[in-house]
Amino acid sequence: MDSAALLDLLGNENRRRxxxxxxxxxxxxxxxxxxxxxxxxAVIEHLRKLxxxxxxxxxxxxxxxxxxxxxxxxxxxxxxxxxxxxxKSAYPANSSFDITTCRHLTLDVAWDNTDELDGxxxxxxxxxxxxxxxxxxxxxxxxxLCDVLDQISESVGTGPESRIYADVLASVxxxxxxxxELSRDVEAPREVVADILESMADEGVVQRTERGWELTTxxxxx
Numbered sequence: 001m002d003s004a005a006l007l008d009l010l011g012n013e014n015r016r017r018x019x020x021x022x023x024x025x026x027x028x029x030x031x032x033x034x035x036x037x038x039x040x041x042a043v044i045e046h047l048r049k050l051x052x053x054x055x056x057x058x059x060x061x062x063x064x065x066x067x068x069x070x071x072x073x074x075x076x077x078x079x080x081x082x083x084x085x086x087x088k089s090a091y092p093a094n095s096s097f098d099i100t101t102c103r104h105l106t107l108d109v110a111w112d113n114t115d116e117l118d119g120x121x122x123x124x125x126x127x128x129x130x131x132x133x134x135x136x137x138x139x140x141x142x143x144x145l146c147d148v149l150d151q152i153s154e155s156v157g158t159g160p161e162s163r164i165y166a167d168v169l170a171s172v173x174x175x176x177x178x179x180x181e182l183s184r185d186v187e188a189p190r191e192v193v194a195d196i197l198e199s200m201a202d203e204g205v206v207q208r209t210e211r212g213w214e215l216t217t218x219x220x221x222x
Contacts, residue, residue, distance in 0.1 A: 003076060003089040004087065005053070006053070006074070007078070009050070009055075014042070015046050015049070018043070018050065019070070021035050022056060022070050023070055024187070025163060025164060026068060027068060028065045028066055028067050028068070029043050029044060029047070029066070032047075051068075054072065055070065073091060074089055074090075075142055077089070090135070150163075150166075152165070152170075164188055164192070167186040168193060169205070171185040171186055172214060172215065175214070176212035176213060177214075178213070179193055179194050181212070182197070197213050204216055
């Protein structure tokens, strides 16, 4: 998608909020309307623009309710400096991409500190090459990150809301947290997070201690 069009599309706060919500789970219009606090008519218009841009898709369930969900991974990069303004959008690199082919990823970018024009132009070329390769590496990481979160969701959750299980685990994996802290981290209602924690506790994935909710001891050691 053209980066300028994507910037314009995401310039609207409600469309950004819709995408944050759909990144948690598929939703239908009424859910989104209640979440945003705006009319269903306005929500439908935002969804239409996001769907036309290819960022979201929809499906109809057995009750004939139309659910919307994120369609694809897109990365938007914006660079603002005294020397220019640039933006670009790109899809994550194919999973078959060989990341080791990026020769600069060791960050070995030493160059002669010289005032000679030739040396400065050579340094500029090296840095531009590094910028391009880091962008590709970030796209590769984004794709792999989504793959891993999908696998976590499939392992610990079921149904259309399973992605939030991965978000809760990602938040709790570093230190014990309360339900309120996790609710803020994953931007989900407290009661939803509490139910998810109880469900994962039944499966032996997390446990409640005096310090808060944390991964079970066996998983921390593993």
